[in-house]
Amino acid sequence: MYYTKVNQDSCIACGLCQIISPDLFDYTSEGIAFTKMDLNAGNVPVPAERFEAFLDAYRKCPTGAILRSNRPFPPGEQ
Ligand code: SF4
DSSP states (O other), X not given: OOEEEEOTTXXXXXXXXXXXXXXXXXXXXTOOEEETTTTTOOOSOOOGGGHHHHHHHHHHOXXXXXXXXXXXXXXXXX
């Protein structure tokens, strides 16, 4: 089981993750990505049926801004 969130300091608003995986990622009016299922808290697991798309976005993000963990991210962190 994986959790994900976007390091918004590293996101360059390229839009790629949202194109690859629109069910998992959305972006702000400035184009900065965030996870849809938990509003970038990183505390809701990636659904199994979305995992391949998640991995694709994770690998292709040009700045490595998509974070991944096998446990929920602690609250309050970027
Ligand atoms: S692929 Fe990476 S840099 Fe591009 S919008 Fe998504 S998180 Fe930001």
